[in-house]
Structure formats: structure tokens, C-alpha cells
Amino acid sequence: MTHDIVVGVDTSEASRRAVTWACDLASVPRPDGWTRTPEPAPADGSGETSPEGDPVSEQRQESDPAARVLLCHVIPWSPFSFTTNEENERRGSRREAELKAAQEQVLEPLEKLAVDRGTSVSTVARHGDTADVLAAMARGSGAGLVVVGRTGDSSKLRARILGSYTSELAQHCPVPVVVIP
Amino acid sequence: MSSLLAAAPVLTTAEPTGIDAAISDATTPVADWITSIVFFSVDVGGASLPLIVVWLIVAAVIFTVYMGFLTVRGFKHAIDLVRGKYSNPNDAGEVSHFQALATAVSGTVGLGNIAGVAVAISLGGPGATFWMIMAGFFGMSTKLVECTLGVKYRNERADGSVSGGPMYYLEKGVGKVTGSHAFGKVLAVAFAIFTIGGSLGGGNMFQSNQATAQIVAVTGGESSIFADYNWIIGVIFAVAVGAVIIGGIKSIAKVTEKLVPAMAAIYLVSVLVVILFNLDRVLPAFGDILTGAFNPTAVAGGFVGVLIVGFQRAAFSNEAGVGSASIAHSAVRTKEPATEGYVSLLEPFIDTIVVCTATALVIVISGAYQDEAASELGGVALTSAAFETVIPWFPILLAIAIVMFAFSTMISWSYYGMKAVGYLFNDSTKAEFVFKIVFVIFTVIGAALSLGPVIDFSDSMIFLMSVPNVIGLYILARTVKRELKQYQVKLATGQIKEYDKAGQVVN
Numbered sequence: 148m149t150h151d152i153v154v155g156v157d158t159s160e161a162s163r164r165a166v167t168w169a170c171d172l173a174s175v176p177r178p179d180g181w182t183r184t185p186e187p188a189p190a191d192g193s194g195e196t197s198p199e200g201d202p203v204s205e206q207r208q209e210s211d212p213a214a215r216v217l218l219c220h221v222i223p224w225s226p227f228s229f230t231t232n233e234e235n236e237r238r239g240s241r242r243e244a245e246l247k248a249a250q251e252q253v254l255e256p257l258e259k260l261a262v263d264r265g266t267s268v269s270t271v272a273r274h275g276d277t278a279d280v281l282a283a284m285a286r287g288s289g290a291g292l293v294v295v296g297r298t299g300d301s302s303k304l305r306a307r308i309l310g311s312y313t314s315e316l317a318q319h320c321p322v323p324v325v326v327i328p
Numbered sequence: 329m330s331s332l333l334a335a336a337p338v339l340t341t342a343e344p345t346g347i348d349a350a351i352s353d354a355t356t357p358v359a360d361w362i363t364s365i366v367f368f369s370v371d372v373g374g375a376s377l378p379l380i381v382v383w384l385i386v387a388a389v390i391f392t393v394y395m396g397f398l399t400v401r402g403f404k405h406a407i408d409l410v411r412g413k414y415s416n417p418n419d420a421g422e423v424s425h426f427q428a429l430a431t432a433v434s435g436t437v438g439l440g441n442i443a444g445v446a447v448a449i450s451l452g453g454p455g456a457t458f459w460m461i462m463a464g465f466f467g468m469s470t471k472l473v474e475c476t477l478g479v480k481y482r483n484e485r486a487d488g489s490v491s492g493g494p495m496y497y498l499e500k501g502v503g504k505v506t507g508s509h510a511f512g513k514v515l516a517v518a519f520a521i522f523t524i525g526g527s528l529g530g531g532n533m534f535q536s537n538q539a540t541a542q543i544v545a546v547t548g549g550e551s552s553i554f555a556d557y558n559w560i561i562g563v564i565f566a567v568a569v570g571a572v573i574i575g576g577i578k579s580i581a582k583v584t585e586k587l588v589p590a591m592a593a594i595y596l597v598s599v600l601v602v603i604l605f606n607l608d609r610v611l612p613a614f615g616d617i618l619t620g621a622f623n624p625t626a627v628a629g630g631f632v633g634v635l636i637v638g639f640q641r642a643a644f645s646n647e648a649g650v651g652s653a654s655i656a657h658s659a660v661r662t663k664e665p666a667t668e669g670y671v672s673l674l675e676p677f678i679d680t681i682v683v684c685t686a687t688a689l690v691i692v693i694s695g696a697y698q699d700e701a702a703s704e705l706g707g708v709a710l711t712s713a714a715f716e717t718v719i720p721w722f723p724i725l726l727a728i729a730i731v732m733f734a735f736s737t738m739i740s741w742s743y744y745g746m747k748a749v750g751y752l753f754n755d756s757t758k759a760e761f762v763f764k765i766v767f768v769i770f771t772v773i774g775a776a777l778s779l780g781p782v783i784d785f786s787d788s789m790i791f792l793m794s795v796p797n798v799i800g801l802y803i804l805a806r807t808v809k810r811e812l813k814q815y816q817v818k819l820a821t822g823q824i825k826e827y828d829k830a831g832q833v834v835n
Binding site for chain 2: 283
């Protein structure tokens with residue numbers, strides 16, 4: 148397990164606060180000797196990180212042991228929902244469009260926020276159940292912490308009826324979960 | 329869906345008058361003529377055997393043997409696929425196996441499972457159930473073959489949308505295997521034309537007719553305010569269907585897609601309730617079904633007669649060999665066409681073996697079929713009477729279920745018809761639009777017509793689809809076998825990855 152942090156994000160204000168908080172934490176020196184060396188933001192600064200972590204960044208950890216932040220946006224989707232033939236026919240192209248919109252409207256602004264704070268950041272958008280995907284991301288990336296905003300996009304009523312994904316996440320996540328108010 | 333109740337009473341409405349009569353008179357002779365050709369029958373031991381039923385059953389048995397009873401061996405794998413055990417989390421957001429299956433099933437589950445079974449039992453006794461189950465079992469193989477092909481030869485357009493189904497495998501697949509593109513094209517065009525007919529007939533007129541009859545029945549039968557104005561109910565249906573397929577009003581389709589599974593669940597729960605109330609009669613009922621299958625009493629044609637009745641209803645109910653499901657299944661995103669073959673084998677299982685058997689059990693244990701008056705009712709009324717013995721308010725629930733099933737079947741078949749038009753006219757949106765208009769007009773016609781001609785025409789067109797389709801399936805059977813073989817090798821050698829709940833590879 149690393150000091151990397153997975154942040155579950157959407158378009159809410161709480162998500163911005165969660166990203167800021169995670170970036171601040173990532174820059175804090177660790178008792179086990181990890182210190183953050185501030186570095187200029189990488190030129191490309193974007194792109195998806197494979198959850199397993201790539202060899203390049205493994206190497207970098209020795210010289211630059213900054214904790215990294217993975218911004219993850221989950222598009223609600225269930226493989227067990229009922230659909231019509233017409234929806235099925237266009238599902239492939241709609242999926243692409245949804246991923247593109249998530250990247251542009253949700254992830255890029257928050258990524259910029261993190262980059263501005265000098266954090267080493269990557270982004271990923273994925274379809275599925277919010278709690279399940281965030282827990283899987285934490286497991287897959289070896290991150291040591293998951294950070295989410297409290298309210299999210301869903302309304303109070305919805306949360307009352309369906310339960311909030313944050314409490315569900317807390318129950319299933321293999322690593323500690325921080326909920327930012 | 330379709331149930332197709334050739335030469336058997338389902339729900340009969342009063343003789344049409346006024347506008348209903350005018351519509352009926354104009355179309356009946358045409359329907360009669362087509363029917364006489366498609367349902368050419370031979371006499372076997374006193375029972376009339378339509379050759380088209382032989383055509384479907386023989387194909388189903390041959391494919392079952394040729395694929396080495398894969399429907400039995402691969403059953404667990406099919407369920408694992410639907411559960412998503414082999415779905416890569418990176419593909420999340422694409423059409424899942426479950427969704428493809430559910431869409432196809434919602435097009436087939438319906439009146440056939442409610443009315444068709446009742447017809448079979450009132451004509452052939454409890455033993456007909458056994459032969460329905462057998463036919464459903466063999467039909468699983470036909471589905472497996474046609475749905476594998478649907479995915480293998482589908483067209484993927486630049487925008488990422490997909491079109492598949494018999495039109496495409498008949499043209500591309502048969503064209504390649506026989507070396508005669510023209511032959512493949514002829515089969516494909518014939519299939520597309522029959523699909524348009526099936527879409528307008530069994531997928532539309534029959535549905536609106538039966539739903540209308542059911543509405544009239546629960547609102548007071550001949551004294552119903554709708555009794556002489558069936559076409560008004562038809563217009564209401566047409567507006568609802570039009571709103572979805574022309575107006576693109578997604579909310580209506582969405583509501584239907586959610587309600588149909590709920591209706592199916594309520595239906596099966598009702599079956600369980602009836603069974604629980606009659607636990608002591610369940611074993612004797614199975615006994616009746618088994619002895620009736622081989623030693624029927626008082627059935628025209630005896631053993632052969634009951635076998636024909638059972639086979640016919642099953643073929644009508646699960647559409648194996650008709651090719652419709654192949655259109656629905658080809659939208660799934662998979663690298664392996666074989667996976668969709670496996671998944672689709674569950675369709676006749678759910679439709680015929682589970683749901684039809686459930687209905688049959690209720691009818692047999694309630695004893696409703698033995699009641700002279702009830703067996704004269706036939707169709708929906710018999711099923712309704714059987715449930716009523718335990719659940720008095722069931723007829724109303726059944727009426728709602730029938731309207732929902734009918735509506736979702738109309739939406740599904742409008743899509744199949746539209747894809748056939750799209751194939752014939754090069755995906756022309758103009759042609760597809762014209763088809764949609766014609767489709768809603770036929771919804772009204774179906775409601776206004778008397779039942780006989782509607783059923784005959786509906787059956788004819790849907791069964792005609794199986795002629796070019798099954799010819800193609802024979803020609804492409806070796807291709808399918810190879811496709812399945814290479815998939816099984818990949819599966820055995822671990823090239824097909826299995827994922828756990830957290831999205832991690834487990835093997």
C-alpha cells in the first residue's frame with residue numbers, strides 16, 4: 148500500500164473541497180521518511196493512469212516520493228438494468244460521449260485545481276456503482292486512502308431513499324475513507 | 329411474444345360492426361390466402377400436422393445433436409456470463425449480457441406464455457405440457473446458433489452503433505460459405521420482407537387485438553362501452569406506440585421496460601401462491617403431465633396429436649428459429665460471438681421451460697381444464713379461470729399484465745421491423761419513418777379486426793421468417809461450431825478472463 152489517494156469526484160462544491168484536502172495531504176511529509184519535493188507541474192499532466200501503477204512512477208517514488216492523487220468520476224450505470232433495443236443499439240457511442248463529458252466537465256477542472264497546487268495527479272472516469280468502483284479503484288491502485296465529498300450530486304431525498312454512497316463506501320472499502328463536509 | 333394461436337379460440341370478441349367490420353372485410357381474404365400456404369398440413373394418424381412446425385422442430389433437434397448438447401453442458405457458463413463473471417470492468421457502460429438477454433426476453437414473454445399454454449392444454453390435455461418443455465429444450469440450440477451468428481456478422485457503423493441479425497448473416501455468411509453472394513442476398517431480402525410482415529402481424533396486430541379483447545372483457549364483455557368501438561382502444565394504443573417509436577418519448581418505453589419484468593415477477597409469484605394452496609395436488613399434476621404425454625385420453629390423434637399440439641405452442645411461444653432474437657442480441661458488446669450464443673440459450677429456457685410450465689401447472693392443478701365450460705373458453709380466459717380458483721382478483725391483474733406485455737412486444741417488434749426496413753433501404757431514415765407510420769396504422773387495424781384473420785396472418789408472417797433463416801442456419805452450422813470450438817479452447821486455456829466483484833482477474 149502507498150500513500151496515494153483516490154478522490155471520488157463529481158461536479159459538487161464538496162468535491163472541490165475534497166480534492167483540495169487530498170492535495171494538501173499529499174504534500175505533507177510522512178513519518179516514514181517520505182517527503183514531498185515540490186516540482187513544477189508536468190507539461191501534459193493528464194491521461195489515465197492504469198490502476199496497477201506503471202514502472203516509471205515506481206522508479207520516481209525513490210527520488211520523488213510525493214503521494215499521488217487519482218481523481219475518479221463514476222458514471223452511474225448497472226449491467227442489470229432494463230433497456231430497450233434502441234438504447235442497446237446506440238449504447239457504444241453514448242458510452243463514449245458520457246466518458247468524454249465526464250473528462251471535460253468534471254475531471255479537467257478539478258485536475259487543474261490539483262496541478263495548480265503542485266500535486267502529481269491523474270484522472271479516470273468509469274461506469275458503475277459509485278461505492279463499488281471507488282473501492283475497486285483503491286484496491287487496484289494500491290492507494291492508502293479514499294477521499295470523497297459529503298453531499299455529492301444526489302439530493303437529500305434521493306439519499307434518504309436509496310442510502311448515500313458514502314456510507315456504503317465506508318462499509319466496503321478496503322482502506323480508510325475520509326468524508327469531507 | 330407471440331403465441332400465435334392458429335385455429336384455436338383465444339379471446340373472441342363480438343362480431344365486428346361499423347368501422348370494425350369494414351376494416352375486417354377488406355383484409356380477411358388476403359390473410360386467408362397467405363395462411364393456407366404457410367400452414368400447409370399433412371394428416372398424421374388423425375391429427376393435422378403443419379409442415380412448418382416440423383421444419384422448426386427438426387432443425388432444433390439437429391442443432392442440439394450437432395452441437396453435442398451444448399445447451400446442457402454450457403448452461404452453467406451461460407448463467408456465469410449473464411451474472412457478469414466474464415465482463416471486463418474496463419468495458420463497463422457497454423450493453424451487458426444481462427441487458428441483451430432481458431431485451432430479447434421481453435420481446436418473447438407475453439401472450440404465448442399465458443394464452444398459448446391454455447390452448448395447448450385445452451386441445452391436448454396435460455400431456456401437451458411435456459411436449460412443450462421438450463420443444464423448448466431443443467429450441468435452446470436453435471437460439472444458440474442464430475444468436476452466435478447475429479453477433480459474428482453484425483455491422484458496426486462509424487458512430488459506434490451496431491446492426492445485426494439474420495439479414496446480415498444470411499447475406500454475408502451464407503454468401504461467403506456457398507460462394508454465391510446472390511443466394512445469400514435472396515435469403516436475406518426474403519427474411520427482411522417476412523420480418524416486416526411479422527412485425528406488423530404477430531408483433532403488432534395480434535398484440536393490440538388481444539390486449540383490446542382483454543380490456544373489453546374486464547370492462548363488462550359485450551355490455552362494455554368499448555364493445556362496438558374496438559378501434560378506439562386501438563387508436564389509444566397507436567398513440568402510445570407512436571409516442572415511443574415516432575416521437576421518441578423515452579419515458580414511456582422506460583416505464584414499460586421497468587413494468588414488464590415486474591409483471592413477470594408478479595405472475596410467477598401468483599403461480600407459486602396457487603401451487604402453495606394446492607401442494608397436495610402438485611405431484612399428481614406432474615403425473616398427469618407425464619402419463620398424458622404418452623397415453624393421452626380423448627385427444628384427437630392420440631399420442632401424435634398431443635405431441636403436435638405441444639410442439640406447436642412451444643415453437644409459437646419462444647420463436648426459436650424465427651430469427652427475431654438474433655436482432656436483439658447483436659447489440660451486445662463482446663469480442664466473442666459465442667458468448668451471446670451461450671446467453672441466448674437461456675431464452676427458450678425462461679420462456680418455455682420456466683414460464684410456460686408454471687402456467688401449465690396452475691391450469692392442471694386447479695383442474696380448470698376439466699371443467700367443460702372452462703375448456704371451451706380456451707386461451708387467456710382458461711388461464712384466468714385457473715388462477716381465479718385461488719386468487720379471486722387475478723383477472724384484473726392478468727388484464728394489466730397482458731396490456732403491458734402486449735405493449736412491450738409491440739415496441740420490440742417495431743424495432744425488428746424497422747431494422748428489416750433499414751436493411752432493405754440502406755438505413756434510410758425516411759424509409760424507417762414511413763414504416764413507423766404504417767406500424768401504428770396496423771395497431772389500429774389489429775384492434776378492430778376479429779381474431780381469426782389476425783391470428784392467421786400473424787402466424788403466417790412470423791413462421792415465414794423461419795424459412796430463409798433456418799436454411800441459412802443449416803448452411804452456417806459448421807461456422808458456428810468452429811466459432812464455439814475456438815471459444816471453448818480459449819476458455820479452457822484461461823484466455824477468457826474471469827473477474828471477481830472488485831474487478832480483479834481471478835484466473
